[in-house]
Amino acid sequence: EVQLLESGGGFVQPGGSLRLSCVASGFSFSDYAMTWVRQAPGKGLQWVSTLRGRTPTTYSAESVKGRFTISRDNSKNTLYLQMNSLRVEDTAVYFCAKPYYGGKPSANWYFDLWGRGTLVSVSS
Amino acid sequence: SYVLAQPPSVSVAPGQTARITCGGDNIENKRVHWYLQKPGQAPVVVVHGDSDRPSGIPDRFSGSNSGNTATLTISRVEAGDEADYYCQVWDSSTDPGQVIFGGGTKVTVL
Numbered sequence: 226e227v228q229l230l231e232s233g234g235g236f237v238q239p240g241g242s243l244r245l246s247c248v249a250s251g252f253s254f255s256d257y258a259m260t261w262v263r264q265a266p267g268k269g270l271q272w273v274s275t276l277r278g279r280t281p282t283t284y285s286a287e288s289v290k291g292r293f294t295i296s297r298d299n300s301k302n303t304l305y306l307q308m309n310s311l312r313v314e315d316t317a318v319y320f321c322a323k324p325y326y327g328g329k330p331s332a333n334w335y336f337d338l339w340g341r342g343t344l345v346s347v348s349s
Numbered sequence: 350s351y352v353l354a355q356p357p358s359v360s361v362a363p364g365q366t367a368r369i370t371c372g373g374d375n376i377e378n379k380r381v382h383w384y385l386q387k388p389g390q391a392p393v394v395v396v397h398g399d400s401d402r403p404s405g406i407p408d409r410f411s412g413s414n415s416g417n418t419a420t421l422t423i424s425r426v427e428a429g430d431e432a433d434y435y436c437q438v439w440d441s442s443t444d445p446g447q448v449i450f451g452g453g454t455k456v457t458v459l
Binding site for chain 1: 350379380382384386390391392393394397398403433435437438439441445446447448449450451452453
């Protein structure tokens with residue numbers, strides 16, 4: 226079955242850290258630039274970070290640069306998001322997403338497979 | 350950075366047509382993708398590349414893109430179409446590029 230399964234969310238105090246994981250199955254994981262997208266409670270979708278499949282090329286939103294690090298282990302079909310120096314405004318459901326096309330992002334880039342998300346709550 | 354503007358809400362009666370706009374500077378030069386999201390669920394793509402539908406998406410969903418506005422049109426609206434709708438583009442004007450989502454439009458079926 227083609228699916229993405231996130232884990233690792235939870236409750237953390239401001240300034241703390243969490244590592245999210247996303248396990249992929251049913252497709253050739255290393256062929257795709259995988260992405261994290263988040264959604265704050267009652268708010269819209271916000272792109273967080275993308276990592277290409279076979280090269281270390283990353284793309285990240287300004288709001289998380291220097292605090293969040295995206296990585297992957299293609300041997301384990303797993304995508305990670307290391308989140309440090311967490312802020313209250315990082316509270317959100319974090320989705321893992323797969324693009325329809327492999328290779329590098331382009332104008333035709335859209336996401337055809339999403340996980341169910343994992344909730345990160347940052348509060349004192 | 351590039352901004353996509355969507356109306357916060359659209360209301361439509363069953364059987365009528367809903368039009369959801371997505372505004373952006375010269376958006377016609379980008380490929381626009383549309384997702385619907387129901388409460389507690391992950392987004393699902395309903396239109397990609399301005400006007401293409403993935404398999405399994407009813408032909409009641411259609412898209413267009415011209416000038417500074419892209420539009421998702423839902424014809425013969427059904428109660429099950431009630432959801433949040435988001436437009437998305439890849440913005441290559443910044444290095445190395447980024448994914449941009451619109452703020453979302455809540456479609457209410459009256």
